[in-house]
Amino acid sequence: MEKHHPIVAGTVGTTLMTLFSYMVAASKGEKFEEPALLAEMVEKLTKEKELARISGWTMHFAMGCSMAFVFQQIWKQTKTNPGIKQGLIAGVLSGLSGILIWKVVFKFHPNPPPIPFNRYYGHLLLAHVVFSMGVALTSRNYKNEKIQQSIGNEESK
Template identity: 40%
Template sequence: MKASNIILASIAGTTAMSLFSYAVSHTKNKNFKEPQLLGELTENAIPDIKTDTAQAAGWITHYAVGALFAAVYSMVLKKTKIAPSFANGAIVGGLSGIPAVLGWNTTFKIHPALPKTDYKRYYGHLVLAHMVFGAFTFLFFKKKQFKGSKIA
C-alpha cells in the first residue's frame, strides 16, 4: 500500500480513537484523552515550555504513533490472509492495545511528574480505544482495496 494511504488511514483511525476517548472522558468524568495526557507529560518534563506548545506536541505525537501503528497494520495485512474489515480491525486493534498499555505504563513509571488520571481504568480504556483505531484504520484500508489498491 502506498505511504500516503497508510498516513490517511492512520489519520482516520487516530481521529476516530480521539473522538472516542474524548466522549468517554466526558461521559465518565475522567481524563482519558491521549493527546492531552501526552501534552501534560511534555509540559511537566520540559521546564519553561508553553502549555500551547506542549499540547501541540501531544497531538503531533498521538498522530505520529497512529501512523506507526497503521504502518504495522498494513504489513500485517500484506503478510497474512486477514481481510481488512471493521471486525478484524477491532480485533487487531485490541491486540495492539496491549503494547500500547505497556508503553503508557512504562512512561508513567519513569516520568517525574504525572498528570492526573485514573491509571488502572485508563489501561482498560486504551484497549477499547485501540479497537476503535483498528476498526477505522482497517475500514480505510478496505475502501482503498476496493478502489484498486493492493493491500494483501
Template identity: 40%
Template sequence: MKPVTNTLLAAATATSAMTLFSYIASHKEDENFSEPKLLATFLERSLNIEKEAAPPLGWLSHYLIGAGFGVGYKLFLKLGKTQASPLNGLLYGAAAGASGILWWKTMFENHPNPPKTHRKGYYTQLMIAHLIFGVTLSAFKDKRIV
C-alpha cells in the same frame, strides 16, 4: 492518491475516531483520558517544553504514533497474506491496545511527576479506543488505502 498517502489518511481517520471516543469517555467519567493531553503533559514535564508549545506537540505525537500503527496494520495484512476485515481490525486493535497500555503503564510508573488520571479506567478506555482504531482502519478495504 499514492498508497503511502492513503495509508496515512486511513491512520489519521482511525486516530481521530479513537480520540473522539477518548474525549467522550473523559467527559463521561470526568477524567483526563485524552491521549494528546496526556502526551502534552509528559512532554512538558519531561523535556521542559513551554506550556503553550506542549498541546500542539501532544497532538502531533499522537497522530505520528497513529501513523506508525497504520503502517503496522498494512504490514500485518501483508505478512498475514490477508485482506482488511472487521475481525482483522479487532485483532490488530487489541494488539495495538495491549502495546499502548504497556507503554502508558511504563510512562506513568517511571515518570517522577506523571499526569493525574484514573489509571485503571484509562487503560480500559485505551483498549476500547484501540479496538475502534483497528475497526476504523479495516473499513478502508480498498487495497490502495490499506
C-alpha cells in the same frame, strides 16, 4: 498500496480513537484524552505550554500512522483484506501494547498526571479497538477502490 495510504488510514483511525476518548472523558469526568495527557507530560518537562500542546497532538497522530503502517504491512504479508475481524484482533493487540507503553511512560516520567490507572487502561483497550477498526475499514475501502480503478484501467485498453 501507495506510500501515503498509512497516513490516511492512521489519521482516520486516530481521529476516531480521539473522538471516542474525548466523549468517554466528558461522560465519565475523567482525564482520558491521549493528546492532552501527552501534552501535560511534555509541559511538566519543558514548561512550554504551546510546544507541549502541539507535541501531544503530533505524537498521538504519529503513533497512529505508525501503527497503521505496521497493520497494513502485516495484512499485506498475510494477503489479508482487512475487515471487522482483523480490526478487532489488531485493536486488542494494539490496545495491550498501548497499555504497556503507557505504563512504562507513567513509570519513568518524573511527574505523571494523576489518573485512575485501572479505569484508564480499560478505556485505552476499547479506544484501540475503535482505532484499529477505523484503520482496517479505511484500508479495506482504499484497497477495494484501487482494485476497481485498476480493473477500469484494464477494461479501457
